[in-house]
Amino acid sequence: MKSEYPTIIIGSGPTGLSAAYHLDEDYLILERDSRIGGLNKSVYIDGFTFDYAGHIMFTGDDYARAIFDRLLTDPKTGAKNVHYQARQAWCYQKGVHTLYPFQANTYGLPQEIVQECIVGLARAYLKNGDRPVSDYANFHEWMWGTYGDGICKHFMDPYNRKLWKIDLREMSHEWLSGRVPMPAIEEIILGAIRPGKADMGPNAYFGYPLRGGYQALVDGWVHLLGQDAIDSIRTDSEVVEVDLKNRSVRCANGDEWGYRRLVTTMPLPELVRRIRNCPSDVRAAGESLRHTSIQCVFIGSRPNRMEHYHWIYYPEPEVFFHRIFVQGNASPFNQPEGCSNYIAEISYYGKPVPKDEAIERTIESMIRVGRLHPDDEILVADMVLMPYAYVIPQHHKDAAVQLIKEFLQQHDVITIGRFGEWSYYNTDHAILAGKRAAEMVKELREREKPARTTVPLAPLGRKAAEDSVALAATGKV
Ligand SMILES: Cc1cc2nc3c(=O)[nH]c(=O)nc-3n(C[C@H](O)[C@H](O)[C@H](O)COP(=O)(O)OP(=O)(O)OC[C@H]3O[C@@H](n4cnc5c(N)ncnc54)[C@H](O)[C@@H]3O)c2cc1C
Numbered sequence: 304m305k306s307e308y309p310t311i312i313i314g315s316g317p318t319g320l321s322a323a324y325h326l327d328e329d330y331l332i333l334e335r336d337s338r339i340g341g342l343n344k345s346v347y348i349d350g351f352t353f354d355y356a357g358h359i360m361f362t363g364d365d366y367a368r369a370i371f372d373r374l375l376t377d378p379k380t381g382a383k384n385v386h387y388q389a390r391q392a393w394c395y396q397k398g399v400h401t402l403y404p405f406q407a408n409t410y411g412l413p414q415e416i417v418q419e420c421i422v423g424l425a426r427a428y429l430k431n432g433d434r435p436v437s438d439y440a441n442f443h444e445w446m447w448g449t450y451g452d453g454i455c456k457h458f459m460d461p462y463n464r465k466l467w468k469i470d471l472r473e474m475s476h477e478w479l480s481g482r483v484p485m486p487a488i489e490e491i492i493l494g495a496i497r498p499g500k501a502d503m504g505p506n507a508y509f510g511y512p513l514r515g516g517y518q519a520l521v522d523g524w525v526h527l528l529g530q531d532a533i534d535s536i537r538t539d540s541e542v543v544e545v546d547l548k549n550r551s552v553r554c555a556n557g558d559e560w561g562y563r564r565l566v567t568t569m570p571l572p573e574l575v576r577r578i579r580n581c582p583s584d585v586r587a588a589g590e591s592l593r594h595t596s597i598q599c600v601f602i603g604s605r606p607n608r609m610e611h612y613h614w615i616y617y618p619e620p621e622v623f624f625h626r627i628f629v630q631g632n633a634s635p636f637n638q639p640e641g642c643s644n645y646i647a648e649i650s651y652y653g654k655p656v657p658k659d660e661a662i663e664r665t666i667e668s669m670i671r672v673g674r675l676h677p678d679d680e681i682l683v684a685d686m687v688l689m690p691y692a693y694v695i696p697q698h699h700k701d702a703a704v705q706l707i708k709e710f711l712q713q714h715d716v717i718t719i720g721r722f723g724e725w726s727y728y729n730t731d732h733a734i735l736a737g738k739r740a741a742e743m744v745k746e747l748r749e750r751e752k753p754a755r756t757t758v759p760l761a762p763l764g765r766k767a768a769e770d771s772v773a774l775a776a777t778g779k780v
Contacts, residue, residue: 307561314568316341318720320524321737335541345516350639351603352516357628360510362731374523391613405458407486408499423451443471462618465625468652478696478727511633546579547714566740568720585710588703597692598655600647600665603683623668658686694725
């Protein structure tokens with residue numbers, strides 16, 4: 304006999320945890336992994352802390368900022384487990400480190416490359432002027448039409464092909480706004496003739512937990528939700544079938560659970576594959592969505608060679624990874640004294656490079672780009688996979704997602720989060736998405752109201768309502 308919950312939440316990443324926090328009714332979270340936290344988890348090995356790829360905190364939203372603050376504030380002492388830093392993001396090509404973003408910081412590169420970049424920019428500008436992003440048919444056209452041959456050839460094209468693993472013409476340009484710095488032509492020219500500016504783009508100043516890695520945010524959710532909620536989370540519970548007609552889910556471990564409303568954060572293509580008797584157009588929409596995966600190679604080494612970098616982009620195809628997150632500079636507590644702590648991020652589509660080979664090629668490339676020396680002591684070398692990392696903004700994506708969402712809504716299923724909405728969400732967006740899901744649950748319940756006896760509802764949900772007074776008093780973190 305299966306138990307029934309008012310709301311079941313699939314997935315315990317920041318979206319699922321935030322949904323639970325904002326709900327004002329009983330819930331059950333089903334998580335397929337043996338640990339909660341989704342992509343916000345960290346791994347602890349021999350005194351080193353590694354995140355699932357480079358993760359920092361930044362947001363333009365006051366509510367999300369207040370939640371970040373709350374998650375990293377000790378409820379007993381009020382001490383804050385966070386520190387803020389000015390970003391040190393760099394690009395490395397032709398043996399030279401240049402500031403990020405590449406296009407506004409070519410100063411220091413060999414003269415013929417700077418020349419190619421500026422002449423290409425001038426030609427593109429003469430042809431296209433300040434043509435708005437929305438005028439371009441796709442990402443590839445925007446890039447070449449805006450920045451010209453040199454900048455695209457030496458950084459933007461090889462880097463983006465290395466990351467996205469797809470013909471860049473198949474990508475729309477809609478995801479760019481607010482994510483990719485778009486320096487004006489004057490800034491690009493100035494950045495070629497004198498040392499550039501480090502503070503462009505939305506994450507020029509960022510927060511990071513002092514202790515515990517990015518996982519400290521997940522630990523913060525556990526504190527906020529309290530023991531009752533922890534009893535409402537089942538790990539090792541992969542949902543393998545969703546029965547919309549009978550409002551139940553079945554897990555790989557054999558458990559079955561009934562629900563009145565379902566909040567799901569699992570990747571959309573997987574969800575539609577697991578829906579019993581899913582209509583063929585909905586299934587086809589799910590199957591049409593593409594994403595890239597990331598393998599993260601963790602390297603802990605001695606001595607400390609991290610210098611001042613937070614992360615470095617590597618466009619050149621002969622370098623194995625596309626980015627290194629210098630995890631040790633995010634917090635000095637991420638590694639033992641005198642050591643370096645790096646995460647190499649390697650994008651893949653389909654099958655990852657096997658672990659031993661990936662580690663060997665990472666070390667080789669790190670020596671090549673100067674992050675390691677051949678006689679450095681390697682203390683930790685490990686790898687994790689992130690099978691779902693970046694959703695690809697294909698031209699038809701929004702229409703496909705809309706079709707799936709509308710179908711699910713008819714069955715009181717809310718699909719939400721980075722992979723539930725198939726959108727380029729950061730953690731702050733995930734927090735807000737969870738809140739939105741809780742509000743949608745409340746609306747669904749309101750609609751059912753005439754049939755049941757109800758009690759007045761708290762505005763935000765039990766836990767969130769208890770916290771709301773203090774939250775409102777929170778200033779900027
Ligand atoms: C390389 C990379 C770097 C990033 N850097 C940053 C950064 O610097 N700053 C930032 O703010 N954000 C960053 N992000 C984004 C951030 O990680 C995500 O926005 C956030 O994790 C999304 O949360 P989510 O809960 O929607 O999804 P997830 O974190 O993916 O959580 C979904 C959960 O659902 C579970 N699940 C899936 N299928 C099932 C199933 N069938 N049954 C049960 N459980 C299931 C998964 O195991 C997972 O735990 C980065 C992401 C990537 C990929």
